[in-house]
Structure formats: structure tokens, C-alpha cells
Amino acid sequence: MANLVYRLFASLRIAIIIIIIIAVVSVLGTIIPQNRDPIFYKTNFPNSWYYILLLDFDDLFRSNIYLGLLLLLAFSTIVCTYTRTKITFKKFYKRLKSVSIPEIASYRISTRIESTKLGNFYQLEKFEKLETDNGTIYLRTTGKLSLLGSPLIHIGLLFILLGAIISHYTGVEMAITGVEGDKVAIPSIEAIKSAHRADKLRKKVLKLNLLYPNLQPVFIENLKKQIQSLEEEYNHSQNNPKYWLIIKKLWIEYYDNGNDKKSISNISTSSHQIGVNPYSDNVNQSFINTNNSVNNSQNFNNGLHDTESLIANNQSYNDNNHNDNSKFVKNWNTLIEILNSNNEIIASGIIKVNQPFSFDNITFYQANWQKVYHTINLIVTSNPISTEPSKLVSEPKFLTLCLGEEVKPEWSSLTFTLFDFMPDFRIVDNNFVSISDEIRNPAARIVAYNQDGSIAGRAWAFSAKQSNAGHIFSNLPYNFTFHSAQPKFQTGLQLSYDPYVWIVWLGCLFMICGLWLTFFIAYYEEWIVIRNNNLSIIAVNGNRPEANLKSKFIALTQELNITI
């Protein structure tokens, strides 16, 4: 049985079939959106969602099927490499002993010639000699190292696969976001892993609920307990972190007529209520991002981030505002400090795109950058169509709201909260989204509460242009119009811990060497066989195309001073 399996995997055809299957399955992974909520698949793939979730094709590249295929490829590579390496080493060290005269005679680039015509070829250098019963074989090889190329490529591939598997189990990634002055707890690696596991289990619960609506509640409850336990582990580490990361300063460098120019960076320094006491207010800003790290980084690369200038104290929006396109971002910079548990600075550095910062085997990358608006200013007028018209003494009133904070103005009995603010509002697939972080079509969602805490109503605030066009939505006694907002830079850092990544790089090194040796180093075998029947053979063999072998053959005949 073992022999059968060995022979099966030693077959090149099986290797080809596995590669084709991996290629086809990989195509599926780019067609099916990855790492979305299970309900997304049910909504968008009404006919195939069940199979997508069942086969874990929502996270195809980490699914058992894909990992299984990679394992098969690895196994096939090991067996093939082992089998062929034996042949290669035989060829490398004992080429003369492993060859026979009929084999040499069968080479396509060969000829037969009377031995007397060969002259004094014995004087030629570097020919090895082997006496056999049928004659004497002479061999000269060039580019022998090329023989090692193929094994090196395959060993490199195996190292890369091995490194990837080890990274999968030992490495972690985590996204950190924060504005200037934020103090972010860096939990232990184990805690981050726990959070990743909790995320996976949470997704599994959602998936199981969809796939098996009649599943025993005990099973789900067990999973939920596991999630809770993992979350506790993470939260404990968050509250007692080994390190703190302080986002000390954020600034943008711009291109300016070919010269670098540093911008005035901190748009949050003036007239801001948020972040005044940064070391205590915004401690728990970090969030774990198990599957969306790629999406988080997208803003950087797909052009959503406009390269428009951002000048301090000039961010107030008005309807005639045009963005300044004359400047282009050269770099987004984040100055960070690492504090230990005693609040002592133990490291600091600047992180830029393509210039990460490493500390204690953890590397921080500049992965995202955007503007956020925590505070907005609104113009309030009475709502004539309200069932309970307002009693504003003079209009308009001005109201400043901060995200998530309750504000009770003097002129109203209600308390207002800014629920959400979208600077570039659109409705996409029935969802309210902001398509950029520039104030182009601002929309704020406001919730008002009665004195007893009950919800009094909701309202939207749009720009004056939109409001004048009749886009007013309010079931409160007031209408709201957006006036201005103070932006802050928000940096997105990617934390990465991958202690065994060197295995992957070693694999890459092997592959590069192997590819170079295989495809760019020519290997030639030049054969001269003096047979006992006075008819000699001259042949050339190697890993080059026939035309090259022919050239080599002609060169050999010229060296031998014979005419064919």
C-alpha cells in the first residue's frame, strides 16, 4: 500500500493534476468574496450560499479543502524531489558509471565516425574516462551546477509552504487605529491569538446557525462559552498590557513643485474638545482585526485616499469649498512611543509607508490613514411640519455635537447625540456609506432623547445646498443643517508578529538560486565513445534546446579537428 502511494505521488502526472486543481480552486477564491459575514452569502448567492458556507469557501484559502490540496502538493513535491534528487546526484557524481553506450548512441545530437579520424583527442582537457567491455567512454561536462537547480526550486517551494504553515499557527496580525495623543494598549501575543480564535468561533456560530437551524443549543452554548473565555483572556491582557503605544504625532509630507515640504500636521491642536487629555481619555482605541486587515489597508492603495492637501484650521466646510489638488502626499508619518507598564519610554520611532518600525519582535506598519470627524457644528431651525413645533426665540441656533456624546442645549428640553457622521454620503446597496473622508456631501445622523431617557426622535443634517433643495429629514421639532466639522488625522497601524518568517525567506533564496541554475546555466555533456569495432560515437546532450546542442556539437567537432 505504502509503495502504491509512493508511486502515485512520484508520478509527474499526479503533480500536474494537483497543480491544475489548485489553480482552478484559487480562481474560485477570487470570484467568491472572501471573509464576509455568513448572511452576506445567503443574500448574494441564494442558490449556492449553502455550499459556500459548508465547504468554508467564504474563507477559501484557509479552508480545509485548500490546505489539503497544498498538503497534497507538498507531499507530491517531497516524493518527486526525493526520487529525482537520487537521479540528479547520481548524474552529478557518477555520470560516467550510470551511462551505457546504447544510451549515448540514442542521443539526438550524435554521429558515428571511424575511430582513426578522431586524431589526438586524448590531449583535450577535462575529459573523464571509463573503460567498458564494449569500448572506452570519454565525457566532458560543463555547467554541472545546473543539475542542482530543480531540486533547489522544489526544496525552496517546500520551505515556503512550511514557513507559511508555521506562520499560520505562530504569527499574528492586529490593526491599531488612533488619533494623535491616543494611548493604545498592546496586548500579549497570546491574547491577540485568543481574540483571533474568538473571532473565528463567532463566525462559526453564525455559520452554524445558518447551515443547521435545528442544531442543538447546547453545542452553540459551548461555543459561546469558549468565545467568552477567549474574550476575557484578551480583555485581561488589554487591561494589563505589557506595553503601551502612544501615537505621539501625525503629519503628512507633501510634494511641492518637486521639492519636499512638510505640512502643518496636527489639525486637532486647535479648538478641539476631543483628545485634550489623550493619555487618559482614549485608552482602548485598538481593535482586533482578524480578517479585514487587507481591507483596512486598501485605502492606501486603491486611490480612495485623495492626495489633496489638508491645511490646519482651514477645514470648515462650505458649499463653495473646492479641494486643493495642487499638492500630492509624499508620505504619511506616525511618530510613536512605546511605554512599559511603569509608563517609562522604552522605544520610539517614526513609521512611514514602506518604512516599518520593529520592537521586541513586533513590527508596526503604516497601513492606513484617514481623516475622522468627531465634532460637527450644526445650524438649527424650527421644523414647521412637526406635530409639536419648536419654540425657538430666535433663529437660527447653533449646536456643536461630538460623536457619541450627549449635549443638552439651553433652548431645548431635549438631549442630542451625534450618532454617525458621513463626510461623503452615498446610499450604496441600501446602506448608508461615506465613499471618501473628504467633506463633499456631508450627512449627520442625530438622535434626540427626552428627559426620561426615551428616544424623542431622529433627524438627518445635510449641507445647506441639500437642505435648500428640500432634503430635510426630521421627526423632531427642529431641522438641522450641517455647517462645519473639525477633522483629525487617524492613523491605521498594522502590528505583525511572525518569528518564523525567515523560513519563507530561506525558501525564496533556494528558489531564486534554483531558478537561476535551472534556466540560466547551460549544462552540456560532450561524449566520445571509442568502440571496439573501430566505429566511434560523438554526441552532445544537455538541458538546452536542440539548436544550442547543435552549436556545441559543431564546436566539439572543430576542437577535434574533424569534418562531419
Add this chain to the structure above:
Amino acid sequence: MINIENALITTSAFGYLICFILYCFSAIVLQNSLNKTCRKLLWLSVIVETLGIAIRCYNAGYPPLSNMYESMVTFSTLIVYLTLFFTFNNSLPLLEAGASILALILLGISSLFSHEIRPLIPALQSNWLYMHVALSFIGESAFAIAFVLSYLYCLRFLLLDKPSECQSIITKNSYNKTSSLEKFASIVVVYILPVLVFIGFAYLAYNLYINPQPESKLAKVVFFIVVPSGFYIIALLVSTFMYKNSICNLLVNWLPSLEILDAMAYKAIAFGYPVFTIGALIFGMIWANKAWGRYWGWDPKETWALITFLVYSVYLHARLTKGTKGIWNAIISVIGFLVTLFTLFGVNFLLSGLHSYG
């Protein structure tokens, strides 16, 4: 300066168009001297294009690899240069004609994107950009050459397959014994593939007609893409159906044997495969690790680059397998280039990811 750059690149596009027509004409009239003139014109066109690129480099301050426009122009230049070096000792007019039409279509596609020179965005400010993107394009250019050779292989395989119609020229050869599956596969490559490509371009033109974009002018699409590819396809289909015997004679006169075509395609892939693997995959991994904190993220572009690598791995392994005939190698090579094209364009237009700038 931008006007000079545009003028030079447009001139080279005209040069490629004339080259293609003249190459076809020289093949029909069997004129060797005309063929030599074509080759000179092709050299001239690519040098003019290189001048345009050099001016752009001078103006921008970085190599032309930062967006789709620059990438396409560079890609077209690399294809022509590689073809000319590839056929340096042994001219192969139909390969050179194929390279001219590919370069022209790529220039046509490039004209749909913004020509504006912008400073490098932060994500692209790395020396790895040049090593990663430049090597990827060199590898892909070699795949393009292999594609043209494999296409010619299928053409010859299909047309010289019928001894009754080409009695004067057919000698005893192995491809008389072809299976129907092989015949079908070669028909797909020779006839259906160009038609599908043409339909694709026509659809693109129609879309641009309905939703005009500032940079995507219909005239450009029609002039640079629809006309040349349409001309090529119509010429191919009409001549193949009407002048089968003549075409057979031409093929024998202008195309080397199947074995040589197969060996040449292999040579191109044997050059492109390591360059692409090192440039696109390994250097890409190193850069991704430096910029994003992970060397592999299953981004669509990464995944499709891997698929390209896998397809050409199949090609190389299939050649080692005993019994695999040349036609299947040619078909894998054609599929490989289609996958390469999807990695270049399809991923950017149809799938979102981290590589949306090019």
C-alpha cells in the same frame, strides 16, 4: 514635453500598425527584402517609443511603472525588444508581426488611461517597485512571445493537418495522426479565441460609447484597438477560408516546423518563467512584507499571479511528461498568456484589491 512624449508614442503606434500590415504583405508576396525593411521599421518604431518613455522618465523622475498607462507602454516596448532580440539571428516575420499587433493593442489600451504625470504615491515609493514590476513585465513579455509562437503553432498544426488540401507541400509527418480533441482545441485557439478577443474589445468600445470617460475616448479605442484587431481577425478568417492552399504554402515558407516553433515557445517560457517567478512572486512577497506586514494576503492580484505561475509550471512539467504532444503545450501556453492578461487587466477592472493602481 508631454506633447513630444505623446507624439513619439503615437508615432510608434503608427509604426507598429504599418509594420504589421507590411509583414503580412511581405508574407503574401514572399518578399525577403520587404521583410528586412519591416524589421528596420520595427526597430525604428520601438526606438521612437523608447524615446517617448525616456522623456516621460525625465519629466516624472521615476521609471514608467507607476500606473496602468505607463505599465502598458513599457509592456509594449518590452514585447517588441524581446521579440527583436529573440529573432536576432533567425528572423521569424510572423512572430514579429504578432509582436507588432500586440504592442499596438497595448498602446491602444494604454491610451484609455490618464497620461498625467503625478508624483509617486507613498505606497509605491520603494526600490522594490522597479525590481518587482520591471521583472514581472519582462517575464510577461516573454510569455507574450510564447503566446504568439504557440498561436502560430496551432495555426500550422490546423492548416497543415489536411494532406488533401496541401498536397504539394505536405511531407510525411507526425501531425497527420491528430485526434479530434486536438483538432478541436486548435480550432478554438485559431478561430474562436481571436473572435472572442474582438468581441471583448467591441464590448469595451460600446461601453465607452454609452458611458464616455474623459480619458477613454471612443476614437482611441476604435483606432487603436478595434480597427487593428478587427483587421487582423477578418484578414485571418477570410484568408484561411478562401485561400487555404495559399495559406498552407505561406505557412511552410514563413513558419518553421512544429518542432522548432515548440522549441522556440519553450525557450521564451524558459526565460519568462524564472524572471516572472522571481519578480512578480518572490520580490512581490518581500515588498508586501515590508509595506503591509505580511508577505502573502491572497489579494486578487497576488492570487492571479500565483495562478499564472501555476499554469506555466504545468507547461514546464507537461513537457517533462512522456507522451505530451506539442499541441497541448501550445494550448497551455495560450491559456497561460490569457491568465497573464487577466492578471494585468481583469483583476484591476473586475476585482478589487490592493493593486488597483496598476
